[in-house]
Amino acid sequence: MNSPTHSLLALAVLSKRGETKRNWAVFIGSLLPDLAIYLWFPYQALIKGESGKRIWDELYFEPPMQNLIALFNSIPIYAALAIIGYVARTKLWGKCLLFFALAALIHMATDLPVHGHDAYRHFWPISEWRFYSPISYWETDHHAGWVSLVEAVIALGSIAILWRRFPKRWVRIVLGLLALLYVAMQVMMRLASFGFGG
Ligand SMILES: [Zn+2]
Numbered sequence: 001m002n003s004p005t006h007s008l009l010a011l012a013v014l015s016k017r018g019e020t021k022r023n024w025a026v027f028i029g030s031l032l033p034d035l036a037i038y039l040w041f042p043y044q045a046l047i048k049g050e051s052g053k054r055i056w057d058e059l060y061f062e063p064p065m066q067n068l069i070a071l072f073n074s075i076p077i078y079a080a081l082a083i084i085g086y087v088a089r090t091k092l093w094g095k096c097l098l099f100f101a102l103a104a105l106i107h108m109a110t111d112l113p114v115h116g117h118d119a120y121r122h123f124w125p126i127s128e129w130r131f132y133s134p135i136s137y138w139e140t141d142h143h144a145g146w147v148s149l150v151e152a153v154i155a156l157g158s159i160a161i162l163w164r165r166f167p168k169r170w171v172r173i174v175l176g177l178l179a180l181l182y183v184a185m186q187v188m189m190r191l192a193s194f195g196f197g198g
Helices: 003-014 020-047 052-057 063-072 075-087 092-114 144-165 169-191
Strands: none
Touching: 003 020, 003 092, 003 144, 003 169, 020 052, 020 063, 020 092, 075 092, 092 144, 144 169
């Protein structure tokens, strides 16, 4: 799914008012799996001068990038970190590690069902297996119309939970803007008639 959805869902499930360090651990864990892509794209485009088309159509599917993605999206690695964190949960670092890893696992759980031809090796390094889902969060010929609607509902539900949990003004401004963004994206998608057909 889209990165903000991962963060909103993980924070709705795992954050707690007044526990700043735990909440940051959740936030970082929810985004880290996508970080490889965010760092890699500007590196290829700006430093190596590759075109956007070549980056997404070719380089993305070649071993260096695929290995980086596998590393950052490995369920066995995050599960191992969660176990270590759980064992050490009475210490601050253990607790933060636990919540970081759980947030990343929520990310995996919401990516695995909605990646079609861009499926990841989520069980690396134990297995090279990829689950090529028949539905996708962005490929319109893989029912993205419906999947993105479900994604928007998850995001808006998470926003409602976080809105009640965190009364701080800056948090609510960010949440309000995100809510507008999700609604606007849905409206634009429907108007562009990507539609429910796929
Ligand atoms: Zn992801």
